[in-house]
Amino acid sequence: MAVDIRVAGARERPKPEVSEELNNLVTPGDVITSDTGYLRGHGTYMDDDKLLASVAGVVERVNKLICVKALRTRYNGEVGDVVIGRILQVGMRRWLVETHSKLNSILMLSSVNLPGGELRRRSEEDEKMMRMYLKEGDLISAEVHSVFADGSLSLHTRSLKYGKLGQGTLVQVSPSLIKRRKTHFHNLPCGVSIILGNNGFVWIYPTAMEKTEKTGGYETDLQPVTSADREAIARLRNCVLALAHHRMLLFDTSILYTYEASQKFSAKYIPKPEVMTEIIEIARGRLEREGT
Amino acid sequence: MVDVLLSDAEKTFIIHGIQDNLRDDGRGCEDYRHMEIETDVVSSTSGSAKVRLANTEILVGVKAELGEPSSGKPDKGRLEFFVDCSANATPEFEGRGGEDLALEISNMLTRAYDCPKCLDLGKLCVIKGQQCWVLYVDILLLECGGNLFDAASVAVKAALYNTCIPTVTVSQDEGHVDIELSDDPFDVQHLDVTSAPCIVTLSKIGHSHVVDASQKEEACCLARLMMGVTEKGTVTALKKEGSGSLDPSSVEEMMETGKRVGQALNKSLMEVLCLEEQKGKKKEKTGFLR
Numbered sequence: 001m002a003v004d005i006r007v008a009g010a011r012e013r014p015k016p017e018v019s020e021e022l023n024n025l026v027t028p029g030d031v032i033t034s035d036t037g038y039l040r041g042h043g044t045y046m047d048d049d050k051l052l053a054s055v056a057g058v059v060e061r062v063n064k065l066i067c068v069k070a071l072r073t074r075y076n077g078e079v080g081d082v083v084i085g086r087i088l089q090v091g092m093r094r095w096l097v098e099t100h101s102k103l104n105s106i107l108m109l110s111s112v113n114l115p116g117g118e119l120r121r122r123s124e125e126d127e128k129m130m131r132m133y134l135k136e137g138d139l140i141s142a143e144v145h146s147v148f149a150d151g152s153l154s155l156h157t158r159s160l161k162y163g164k165l166g167q168g169t170l171v172q173v174s175p176s177l178i179k180r181r182k183t184h185f186h187n188l189p190c191g192v193s194i195i196l197g198n199n200g201f202v203w204i205y206p207t208a209m210e211k212t213e214k215t216g217g218y219e220t221d222l223q224p225v226t227s228a229d230r231e232a233i234a235r236l237r238n239c240v241l242a243l244a245h246h247r248m249l250l251f252d253t254s255i256l257y258t259y260e261a262s263q264k265f266s267a268k269y270i271p272k273p274e275v276m277t278e279i280i281e282i283a284r285g286r287l288e289r290e291g292t
Numbered sequence: 293m294v295d296v297l298l299s300d301a302e303k304t305f306i307i308h309g310i311q312d313n314l315r316d317d318g319r320g321c322e323d324y325r326h327m328e329i330e331t332d333v334v335s336s337t338s339g340s341a342k343v344r345l346a347n348t349e350i351l352v353g354v355k356a357e358l359g360e361p362s363s364g365k366p367d368k369g370r371l372e373f374f375v376d377c378s379a380n381a382t383p384e385f386e387g388r389g390g391e392d393l394a395l396e397i398s399n400m401l402t403r404a405y406d407c408p409k410c411l412d413l414g415k416l417c418v419i420k421g422q423q424c425w426v427l428y429v430d431i432l433l434l435e436c437g438g439n440l441f442d443a444a445s446v447a448v449k450a451a452l453y454n455t456c457i458p459t460v461t462v463s464q465d466e467g468h469v470d471i472e473l474s475d476d477p478f479d480v481q482h483l484d485v486t487s488a489p490c491i492v493t494l495s496k497i498g499h500s501h502v503v504d505a506s507q508k509e510e511a512c513c514l515a516r517l518m519m520g521v522t523e524k525g526t527v528t529a530l531k532k533e534g535s536g537s538l539d540p541s542s543v544e545e546m547m548e549t550g551k552r553v554g555q556a557l558n559k560s561l562m563e564v565l566c567l568e569e570q571k572g573k574k575k576e577k578t579g580f581l582r
Contacts, residue, residue, distance in 0.1 A: 002323045003553070003560045005446075007568045008330035008344070008578040086297060137297040167305040169316045220301045224308040234318035267318030271326050271346070 004272065024060075026053040032066055042076075043068030057176070071247070075101040075175040075199035077153040081144045082184040084170070084197035085155065087134050093127060095134055097142075099199045100175065103152035107134075111145060111156035113163065115218060133218050139165040141195055141203065161185060165195075166220040168205030169237050173244035175200035179251040186252045190232045190259065194240075196250055204236050231267060235259065238270035239279070246280045257283040296507050303512045307498040315502065315509070322553055324504045327446070329564055330578055331454040338427075339455030342579075343447040346506065347437025350444050352429065352451040356458070358471070359426040361417065369416020369424040371405055373398040375431045375444070382436050390433070396533075397431065397444055403529040404445065404489045404520025410528055411452070411488050415481070418460055419469060425457055438507040441518055445491035446561055452488060453565045456480035486562060489520035489528045492554040494546040496538060501546050503553050517546050521554025523562070 026032060034050045043055040044066055053059070055070040077083070077099070085097035085105060095107040114126060114133070134140065141162050142155035157163050175198065178184075184196045187207050195203040206229040225233075239258040243250055261282035262270055269275050298306075306316055313320050325346040334340040337353035344350075361368060375397045377390025384390070405411060416425040429451065431444050459474040459481055495505040495513040505513060514536025520529035527547065532538060538546075 002320075003327075003556045004324065005327045005329055005560045005564045007564055007571075008328045008342070086299075088297075138299040139302070165299070166301045168302070169305065170302070222301065222304045224311075225305065227312050227314055230309055230312065230314050231318070234314065234316060237316065238318060268320070268323060270318070273326075 002268075006273075024058050026059055026068060027056045028054055032059055032068070037064065039065045041065045041067030043070055069176055071176055072174050073176055075099060076151070077101055077105070077144045077147055077199070079144050079146060081198035082141065082195070083144060083153075083155065083199045084139060084141050084165070084195060084201035084203050085199070087136055087138045087140065090131050090135065093130075095130070097140065097155060099153065099155075099197075100172070100201065101151070101153060101199065103150060105153035105155050107140070107142060107155045107157070111154070111158055113158055113160070134164060139170065139203070141165060141197070144198075164218055164220065165203055166205065167222070167225055168203055169233055171202040171204065171237055171240050171244075173200045173202060173240065173250065177244055177247065177250050178202075179249040179254075181251055186255075188236070188252075188256060188259070190236070191229055192232045192236055194236065194252075194255065202240050202250065204233050204240070206233065235262060235267040235270065238262070238267055242270055242276045242280055243283075245276060248280065248284065254283065254287060257286045261286070296511050298508060298511045302508070306509055306512050310497050310500050310502055310509075313500075315506075317506070321500055321502045322549060324442075324553075324557070325506070327443075329446070329450055329561075329568075331450050331565070331568055333577070333579060337451075338457065339451045339453070341447050341450035341454055343443050343450065345437070345439060345443040345446075345504070347435055348439060348443045349433075349435040349437075350440070350447045351432045351434055352444075352447040353432075354451045354455045355428045355430070356425050356455065357428065358418065358423055358460075361421065361424040365413075366421035367417050368413040370426045371402075371411070371413065371429065372426060373401045373405075373429045373431065373448075375433070377433045380435070381433050385433075393440075397441060400441060400491060400518060400520075400529065400531060401429075401431075401445060401448060403531070404491055405528075407489070407520075407526075407528040409487060409526070410522055412484060415483075416457070418471060419462060422469075423471060427452070427455065436507065438510050439493060439504045441491045441493050442504060442557075445489070445520070446557070449485055449488050449490060449561060450565060452483050453485045453569075455483055457483070487522050487524065487526075489522045489526075490554055490557050490561065491518055491529075492521050492550045492557065493518045494550050496536065496542065496546070501542070501549065503549070517543065517550065519547065519550045519554065521551055521558070523555060523558040525551045525555050527551065 030053045032051045045054050053068045055068050057068045057070040060067045083099050085099040087095050088098050089096035093109045097105045097107050099105045142157045145154045145156040178196050187193045193207045206225050261279045265275050309315050328344045331341045333342045334353050338356040339354040342351045375394035377385040377394050379386040459479045461472045463470045494501045495516040497513050515534040515538050518531045519527050
């Protein structure tokens, strides 16, 4: 039994280090440049021949194009992104999926792998069985297939690595904290796997729960997870939240370093502010020394 | 309760975790999440407090006003609870969406505080049967992250601890009663909240029960028991909520746990409040900047 209450003011606030990067940080209304030679990108607007930021975030420049990447934002999908979503509704030949974007995404019945392999013929039966495969509340991993004109996404799960997710825990962070990598599926050495969805949803699950080809991943294993795995999942969950709290980018190395730095504490103590700061400092130091 | 959607597998994972006494954030069944508290955050109130329990954020303001005592208790002051569910917390609260929950929380608090020994309301009486201090306790839900009742009760207790009631002098001449408010803003009285209750919610999940359920855990829970517990372990109110049923033996078990946890909660809370008071005016205000 533990009750831990603190005075909010007692917490030490680390002094922000004024570095070069801070020059790139803008708040809404900040003038980015008064030079007219630049192109207006996302997160900016023109006023009096000046380019101003419309969101709080980091300025990014590609040649003549200036964009501001927001720190806290909804997810703006791009084709090919790995996302994690939750089924909200079962509709006509489609599922409505919540992916933390501005509009709900859709998953067409024709863009999922149904049990029975690729050569399976689609019939009307499938349409009637839709709720058997995925029902409201189920979590899926998917890839962005296309982006509609209004910005809503069409997803597909036509690969064995995508599909319904089984036991595990979901953590939600800001989409801008997920670093774009070649792969977003990682099997960590601690016996736990992690999927870093580009939409800021992070799924942590025991590695042993692999999907089989036969069922297309629609049958979930409801056997109890071993307590060692469970402990590792809890620790990893708290580490991801700690990284997000300190606004650090999430990718396999940063997560692994944080996980290793957290080993000297019990998993349940990681959310405490002083423990969190200590772990993040160690991980950050190691990241800077050893690179990516 | 504010519900979240969960898949069956997620629920299974949470339920099995609770059976193993290892929840999805690494806590045991009887652990509270990290809580942060700050008092005296709203300068226009008589007393205020802000509590942040993981993602649950609650702001409480207490306003003391002179009013008439209730007819049943002419020699006592009054305590009025009002809960406002801000639509900032969740879009579900938009319009009248949060009213049921608000009523539930305020009713539970009223019941928990409706115990003669937990707060000395006699001190709030100014003129018997005519004038007394009425404490309007306004609770604002800013963010929902599960376990709203406990967080609200902790915030209320902290705000009451912080409450300053101006000293009044009553002078009587020729049947004419005069109430005079002290000119000195520092001439105030504090309430003794040492034996005020905190609400402890025990959620029955699977075959075990947990305290301080997160939103995900609340989605797996069919029946919960809420109890007002004072520092000494006295249960001032008890309420069962949810669609599920509870076995008498498990109710007993849950009450035992609730008492134990409630005592620890009250103890830690009082320690923190004393600590913050010692810092006095020097302390830095954190407010809403994180």
